[in-house]
Every structure is written in structure tokens, then in C-alpha cells.
Amino acid sequence: MTNEFSCLSSPISTTAQTDLTSKKIFDRGFERGGLYYFGEPPPSHPTTSGLQAVVLPASSSYVYRLEGRKSVVIVFNYFLPLIMQVEGTKSPEEMLTILQRVLEESALILVATRLDSAKRRTNMRLREEQDAAYRATLEADQAKGRQRKEEQEWLAREAAEAERKQKEEEEAHERAACEATEKKAALARMREEKTFSLGAEPEKGPDVTQVLVRFPTGEHKGRRFQSTATIQSLYDYVDSLGCLEVESYSLVSNFPSVVHGPEKLYLSLKEVGLHPQASHFVEFNS
Structure with missing residues (x-):
């Protein structure tokens, strides 16, 4: 048919x-x-x-x-x-x-039936389009949700990393401050110990040597020592003043220019020719 x-x-x-x-x-x-x-x-x-x-x-x-x-x-x-x-x-x-x-x-019934069928097909198509639009919107919302979640996770990681770095910097600063404080305290103790080891400054006399020390800043410091005092005493004197920020230096006499290094630390001032007076300047070791 x-x-x-x-x-x-x-x-x-x-x-x-x-x-x-x-x-x-x-x-x-x-x-x-x-x-x-x-x-x-x-x-x-x-x-x-x-x-x-x-x-x-x-x-x-x-x-x-x-x-x-x-x-x-x-x-x-x-x-x-x-x-x-x-x-x-x-x-x-x-x-x-x-x-x-x-x-x-039956034409009228047929037409009405066809119209109703067409209407049902149209409604079905509209529902399908609406369902497709809903699914597309849902997928877009889910994609946005995933993107927001990823952004939030990234921000959380960045915040955690920044917090970690800040904590490390604070700890490093605290350690540096503690080390500086400890170093300062150690220098203060060292100056006190060396000042104590020098003893009292002697009065002028035939066995007393007048020593003048010039620092790189142009500042001058002087003190009297017994002629039997060692070169180490001159270094202890310079250390006790706390005028230097370096630990390695040498004392050099002016006339004649002689470096009084580690090999002469235990020689007396008189033995090295610095009696009755001597002038030295501080030279940093490289």
C-alpha cells in the first residue's frame, strides 16, 4: 500500500x-x-x-x-x-x-489530526532544543565551576607558597639577628677579656714605650706599654678598642716600614726596636 x-x-x-x-x-x-x-x-x-x-x-x-x-x-x-x-x-x-x-x-479530522501531530512534533522538537540548551548551559556552568575551583586551588597554593617564603624569611631574619646579637656579645666579651689582659696603663718611665696607632678612618689612638710587653699586646689593645669591623689585619710601623705579623707576636717591643716610642697604622689583610 x-x-x-x-x-x-x-x-x-x-x-x-x-x-x-x-x-x-x-x-x-x-x-x-x-x-x-x-x-x-x-x-x-x-x-x-x-x-x-x-x-x-x-x-x-x-x-x-x-x-x-x-x-x-x-x-x-x-x-x-x-x-x-x-x-x-x-x-x-x-x-x-x-x-x-x-x-x-474525514478531511477535517485528518487535518486536525495532522495539525495536532505537527504540534506534537514541534513541541517535541522544542523540548529537545530546550534539553540541548539546558545541557549546554549545565556543561558551561560545570566548566566554569571547574575553572573557578582550579583558580581557587591555584590561589591557595600561591598563598601557601607566599606564606612559606615569608616564614622562611622571618626565620632567616631572626637567625641573622640572633647571630648578630651573639657576635656583638662575643666581641664585647673579647674586648673586656683583652682589656683585662692588658692591665693598667703604666706611668711614664725609662722602661715604658709610647705607642700610637692610626686607623683607616684617620682616627688615632695611643697608649703606654712596658718595653717588655709583646707585639701581641699591641693587637690586644687594638681589639679592645672595638674600632675595626674586620678580624684580619696587620700592624705596620712607619719608620722604618715593618709589618709586625704573626711571626713576631711573642717578641717584646724592645726586641723589635719599638722602644721608647713607636707609630703604627692598621692595614687590612686581603
Whole structure:
């Protein structure tokens, strides 16, 4: 069959009527002139017949049933089946006229049904579009959520790293401050110890040597020592003043220019020719 209906000119043949969906055979009948009938083939001459048509909901199955000498014919118009009950034998031309009249009489219902079907399809398409838009919006929101989460995690890592670095800097500063304090305290103790080791400054006398020390800043410091005091005493004196920020230096006499280094620390001032007076300047060691 076509979308509407079709009639084929063919001899009478026996056939089985079957539901195409369930494959169930309802009854046996025959085909004549492209139409299907139930029961035994009727006489060749036309008989009195009656016509009754009804519109049913759309169906994908061909359903036939037998009601005495009445036959049921299903004609599909697009997706809407029209079921007619025909009594007696009809020629193909008469059946075409009947079918056409049924279609015309059912035109309003068919149009309304088609419009309703189109409306349902439109609503379905709208729902599908709305569902697709909702899914797209949901995916976009989820992507934004993931991006916000990643940004928050990155900010949290950055904040933790900054806090860690700040803590390390604070600890390093505290250690440096403690070391500076300890170093300062150690220098203060060292100056006190060396000042104590020098003893009291002697009065002027024949066995007393006057020593003058010039620092790189241009500052001069002087003190009297016993002529038997060692070169180490001169270094202890310079250390006790706290005028230098370096630990490695040498004392150099002016005239003549002699470096009094580690090899002379335990020689006396008199032994190295610095009695009765001497002048030295401080020279930093490289």
C-alpha cells in the first residue's frame, strides 16, 4: 500500500490476515481487485452492501476481523488509519469512489489530526532544543565551576607558597639577628677579656714605650706599654678598642716600614726596636 491507498486489479486469491506487529493470524480471507475480504469468495454478481467508516488513532499494524459477511478494510492516510466496514462485493471503481468519499468526509479530522501531530512534533522538537540548551548551559556552568575551583586551588597554593617564603624569611631574619646579637656579645666579651689582659696603663718611665696607632678612618689612638710587653699586646689593645669591623689585619710601623705579623707576636717591643716610642697604622689583610 501507499501513504493513502492502492487498489490492484488481480484475480481472487485466498490470503491470511495477520497483525504485522504481533504476527498473529486473525482470520483467513481473499483478495479481489486489490481489496481484502474475509470468509469464502462471494458470487461474481454484486449484492446489496452497506458502508460504515470510523477514524481510529494512528497505528502501525494491519488489523482485520471477520463479522459475518461484513469485511473490514484499513486504509492508511499518511499516519492516520481509516477503517471501513463494507458489506457485499464492490468493483474496484466503486471501492475507489467509496474510499475517496471517506477521505473527503474525514478531511477535517485528518487535518486536525495532522495539525495536532505537527504540534506534537514541534513541541517535541522544542523540548529537545530546550534539553540541548539546558545541557549546554549545565556543561558551561560545570566548566566554569571547574575553572573557578582550579583558580581557587591555584590561589591557595600561591598563598601557601607566599606564606612559606615569608616564614622562611622571618626565620632567616631572626637567625641573622640572633647571630648578630651573639657576635656583638662575643666581641664585647673579647674586648673586656683583652682589656683585662692588658692591665693598667703604666706611668711614664725609662722602661715604658709610647705607642700610637692610626686607623683607616684617620682616627688615632695611643697608649703606654712596658718595653717588655709583646707585639701581641699591641693587637690586644687594638681589639679592645672595638674600632675595626674586620678580624684580619696587620700592624705596620712607619719608620722604618715593618709589618709586625704573626711571626713576631711573642717578641717584646724592645726586641723589635719599638722602644721608647713607636707609630703604627692598621692595614687590612686581603
